[in-house]
Amino acid sequence: MIFLVPLMATLACSLLLLSGQTARASERPPELYHSAPIIPWAKSIGEHRYRSPRNYDDTLLYYRKVLRAGWDVSWRKIINVSGIRAQHIRNNKKDGRWEGLNIYEYKGATFIYVVFSDEELARIAKGSSKSSTRKKKKSGKRK
16 A cells, blocks of 8 residues: 555656646647648738747747658758847758748747749749639629
8 A cells, every 4th residue: 555655646747747748749730821831820911921829939839849740841040130030941842832931030020931932933823813813704794
């Protein structure tokens, strides 16, 4: 009985630690923008540009956790000067549609910029022009 108490206490502590680690390790999967991973609940603020709902360090932590499994990426610090910090995540897959993500902090806000190749940008522009032409045709038919 005396040996059972420390064993139960150790088991309870282990379970508590494991449950905390799984809760922290589980993140919502990224939303995909032309196959590029975007942190959930990010707000689009421009073409290929998003504002992160988290601060700079938490955004990088999110990407480090999520991109660890199944994504072939490499990290590079771009800049680290007073008021601006930035990292580049490079997509190492040759058949990937996106080339990289620039994550940067400016005036306390964290932003994500998706980097595409010229060919992919042309495909995206071609796709968006088709959708705008369709809208014009539909609006013309309604008259």
